[in-house]
Amino acid sequence: MSPKGSEKKKIFKVPHTFVIILFIILFAVVLTWVVPAGEFERFKNDQGINVINPETFSFSEKTPVSLFRIPTFIVEGLSKSVNLFFLIILSGGAFNVIVTSGALQGAIGKIARKFSHKESIFIPILTLTFGLICTTQGVNMFIGFAPVMVMIARAMGFDSIVGVAIILLGGAVGFSTGTLNPSTTIVAQKIGELPLYSGIEYRAFSFVIYMIVTNLFLIRYAKSVRKTPTLSPMYELDQSDSLSDNMNLDNMGHMDTRKWLVILSLVGALAVIVYGGIRLDWGLTESSAAFLWLGIIAGIAAGYGPSKIANCFVDGAKKMVSAALIIGMAKTVSGVLSAGHIIDTIVFGLGNALNMVPAFMQGAAMYIANNFINAFVTSGSGQAAATMPIIMPLADMVGITRQTAVLAFNFGDGFSNYVLPTSTALMGILSAANIPYDRWMKFMWKMFLVWVATGCVLVFVAQMINLGPM
Incomplete structure (x- = not known):
């Protein structure tokens, strides 16, 4: 019989996102029994959007929600x-x-071969590539691509962290x-009754600022580890295998x-979606149809037959089912709070x-608050x-303005995903590249602080200029 001291301790495992949201739903139900019901008067503003009158709050009779109604609220969500x-x-x-066609891999390999000794060009081109793709997609779609980027980075004299950072940091800027x-901006704008894709000019400006700041940081790091490899948190682990010795950019x-x-079809589809959203008043239905066309056209361009296109499309759709279901699950929270008439009380x-925060800091405070929320709902x-x-x-x-609130939400929800161990994109890519979380954080904590400071400034500016519409 083994002594108690030799028994393995149970390691805490972060619950599935569905479980986390279910606990939040249960918490919302409890709140309907505890928090007093109340409401503001609402009116349509000059743009025809329903807004509250902050001077008209009043308490009302409690309408607590039963636990047995949760499944009904989930289905409604x-x-x-x-x-x-x-x-x-x-x-x-x-x-x-598109990924199955190998077009992205080929394009990146071409760039790597051309700029293998020019990191100041090579790194920004790739981070920009991943950033542009992740303006519509989550970074987790590149989990399987992480080993490829690590091999490229190490063949160029960098460490493993540079390889995954090109994906994670570039994708982070695009997504965040x-x-x-x-899945973020459009959901938030739809709930906020804002025109879809509105405010895109300032978000594009933020994209450029974040991309510049991120690349300056990453290029500086890449040059330092190429010059002095022992500075890398991954130095010992990278030296323990022969991955870079077996890597040839020509392969x-x-x-x-x-x-x-295929690449042209991707660029064209994104351009059409942007134009349709801004000029043609497209909604979610038209944007969905554009992605359907993109899958078909890209498949034809790749030389795939109908069955191959269908199989690739279905495989990709399967990977997104969980993310899509989470929306419905999360909507349950607002449904419960609304049924309990406590949303206005919480607001x-x-x-x-x-209001206790200085007025000029309220936008930044909203952004920082979203970082903490993201620790629980990634x-x-x-x-x-x-x-x-x-x-x-x-x-x-x-x-x-509601547009500033969307911006604060985007930054808070997005950038913290690259330091949180509950993030599937981060942990998936680190696992695929065999990079321990603690080694990543030795590199990443400074970058994250730079991101937070940058976000506070951008949200502050948005608040000062009353970023609109609304």
């Missing part, structure tokens, strides 16, 4: 999210066709600035006419708390669906 569900599913299918993101996939056509309380779409019904009226109450 899924029903209300059907358009978003299809958008996420179809975009995932389309991008899987929310330029076109359907990377090469581009041909078909692959260039009233938060508004009073936020799904961007889930966080948007769960928090926007509260944050939007709160923004109305304290005098911050």
Whole structure:
């Protein structure tokens, strides 16, 4: 019989996102029994959007929610999210066709061969590539691509961290600035009754600022570890295998006419979606249809037959089912709070708390608060669906535009994903590249602080200029 001291301790495992959201739903139900019911009067503003009158809050009779109604609220949340569900599913299918074609791998390999000794050009080109793709997609779609980037980075004299950082940091900027993101920006804007894709100019400006700051940091790090390899947190682990010795940039996939056509179809589809959203008043249905066309056209360009296109599309769609379901689950939270008539009470309380913060710092405070929320709900779409019904009226109450609130949400939801061990994108890519979390954080903590400071400044500017519409 082994002594008790030799027994293995149980290691805490972070629950599945569905479980976390279920606990949040249960907490929301409890709140309907504890928090007094109340409401603001609402009116349509000059743009025809329903907003609260912050001077008209009053308490009302309690309407607590029964635990037995939770399944009903979940189904209702899924029903209300059907358009978003299809958008996420179809975009995932389309991008899987593109990744399967090898076009992205070939394009990156071509860039690597051309700029192998010019990190000041090579790194920004690749981070920009991943950033642009992740304006509509989550970084987790590149989990399988992480070993390839690590091999390229090490063949060029860098360490493993540079390889995954190109994906993670570039993708982080694209995803977190929310330029076109359907699972965060569009969800938040739809809940906030804002025109879809509105405010894109400032988000694009934020994308550029973040991309510059991130590349300056990463290039400096890459040059330092190439000059002095022992400075790398991964030095011993990288030296323990012969990965870089067996890597030749000439072995990377090469581009041909078909692959260039696939890339062209991707660029064209994104351009059409942006134009449609800005000029043609497209909604989620039209954007979903565009992704469906992208999958078909990219498959034809790659030389795939109908069955191959269908198989690739379905495989990609399967990977996005969980993210799509999370939206419906998260919408349950707002459904419960609404049924209990306590959303306005929570907004009233938060508004009073936020009013204690100096007015010029309220936007930044909202951004920092979203970072803490993201520690518990790492799904961007889930966080948007769960928090926007509260944050939007709160923004109305304290005098911050809803567009600024969306920006604060985007930054808070996105950038913290690259330091949180609960993030599937981060942990998946680190695992694929065999990089321990603690080694990553030795590199990443400074970058994250730079990101937070940059975000505070950008949200502050947005608040000062009354970023609109609304």
